[in-house]
Amino acid sequence: MESNIRQQMYFSKKIEILFKILLVIFAVSCVFPFLFVLVISLTDEAALSINGYQFIPETWSLEAYKYIFSEGSQLISSLGITLLITVLGTVIAVFMTGTYAYVLSRNSFPFRKFFTFYLFFTMLFAGGLVPSYLIMTKMLGLKNTIWALILPLAFSPYNVIILRTFFKKSIPESIIESAKMDGATEMRVFFQIVLPLALPGVATIGLFASLGYWNDWFNALLYIDNNKLLPLQYLLMKIQNTIDYMARNTDMTLAQQQSIQNSLPQESIRMAMVVVATVPIAIVYPFFQKYFVQGLTIGGVKE
Numbered sequence: 001m002e003s004n005i006r007q008q009m010y011f012s013k014k015i016e017i018l019f020k021i022l023l024v025i026f027a028v029s030c031v032f033p034f035l036f037v038l039v040i041s042l043t044d045e046a047a048l049s050i051n052g053y054q055f056i057p058e059t060w061s062l063e064a065y066k067y068i069f070s071e072g073s074q075l076i077s078s079l080g081i082t083l084l085i086t087v088l089g090t091v092i093a094v095f096m097t098g099t100y101a102y103v104l105s106r107n108s109f110p111f112r113k114f115f116t117f118y119l120f121f122t123m124l125f126a127g128g129l130v131p132s133y134l135i136m137t138k139m140l141g142l143k144n145t146i147w148a149l150i151l152p153l154a155f156s157p158y159n160v161i162i163l164r165t166f167f168k169k170s171i172p173e174s175i176i177e178s179a180k181m182d183g184a185t186e187m188r189v190f191f192q193i194v195l196p197l198a199l200p201g202v203a204t205i206g207l208f209a210s211l212g213y214w215n216d217w218f219n220a221l222l223y224i225d226n227n228k229l230l231p232l233q234y235l236l237m238k239i240q241n242t243i244d245y246m247a248r249n250t251d252m253t254l255a256q257q258q259s260i261q262n263s264l265p266q267e268s269i270r271m272a273m274v275v276v277a278t279v280p281i282a283i284v285y286p287f288f289q290k291y292f293v294q295g296l297t298i299g300g301v302k303e
Helices: 002-041 043-053 063-069 071-104 112-124 129-138 147-155 157-169 172-180 184-197 200-217 216-223 232-248 255-261 266-299
Strands: none
Touching: 002 266, 043 266, 063 232, 063 266, 071 112, 071 129, 071 147, 071 157, 071 184, 071 200, 112 157, 129 147, 129 216, 147 200, 147 216, 157 200, 172 184, 184 200, 200 266, 216 232, 216 266
8 A cells, every 4th residue: 555655645745746847848948939029130231131040140230229219209209109009008998997897796796798799799890991091080080199198098898898707706795795894895895995905807807908009000000190109019110110111112222232231130120129119028928927827727617
């Protein structure tokens, strides 16, 4: 009997070591591509064209970052706009999603079925790009305003479903009823009891919303003509389009095109843009990580 227990413990340790090795390999496989992108962004363009992609380049260079940061005040302005819409948009998105999800999670809400159907209906059918553009520009008059970058992403039915299920699973009805018996209003129950208890779910939705705002460039393409309101992602895309246009301009001679291609760090600039766009949000992510897994797993079970 004792020998069988020892064999089982030995076998379980072997399995545990195997899983740890697999997790280490998986972690390295996730980190390695970003490190490779960082190295390429620091590689000299001439060495890159001759030697190809190398993890340890023959010649290091900061030309790609110098070209990006040559935008100067425009880059700083775009970064500020992106930070503003990310912070403000995330707060608005969490508030709208949280309030909608909360009422749907309460069985006492009389119109719960109607608003649940309305939510699912918007997931299946959308008005389309042209009606959305006309509403934003003609009816609401939000063209070339900061709200044109915030409101289109402020509400997501998918996030409502996740947070609604999280409320139902993690907030007992008895707690809410006890608070109401003590005289608490619905708003006080929501802000002082429900939100603190549902912090993992709220943080998960906040992370989803912040990633959406940080990576968004399409709304700027549609609604923004003012350079002072350009977000970072759209600015980086414009820089890349300018480089492509200069390298492929048919009005230039072949020698001029070749000269521009040799002088502009095209490949390294692409990688530098990935680094510039990824590093800030990657720094913020670890602060949400402790809530992310719990919030997603609990809220991801649909009844």
